[in-house]
Amino acid sequence: MDRDIQLPSGEVLPVELKYEKLEKYCFSCFSLTHDEENCPKLVLVNQRADKPLSINEQKTLYRIKVDWKR
Numbered sequence: 001m002d003r004d005i006q007l008p009s010g011e012v013l014p015v016e017l018k019y020e021k022l023e024k025y026c027f028s029c030f031s032l033t034h035d036e037e038n039c040p041k042l043v044l045v046n047q048r049a050d051k052p053l054s055i056n057e058q059k060t061l062y063r064i065k066v067d068w069k070r
Contacts, residue, residue, distance in 0.1 A: 001030065029068045041068075 001017045019025065025032060028039045036042070041064060053061070 002014055003017060004012050004014050006012050019032075022032065024035050026034055026036050026039045028036050029041050031039070034040075
């Protein structure tokens with residue numbers, strides 16, 4: 001995972017985060033508290049898999065995805 005960090009001087013540097021020996025890691029939302037199988041965001045999406053999402057639901061899920069990637 002790559003992130004930009006801002007130093008006290010104001011300089012912004014890219015850093016690469018590398019986690020080793022993680023017991024839980026979600027590749028969908030990048031949480032360290034659960035694995036992808038138990039992702040609460042995916043569970044909500046999968047529960048509604050039989051119904052098409054409304055435009056508002058689609059926009060909300062998109063915003064959640066974008067926010068989690070920051």
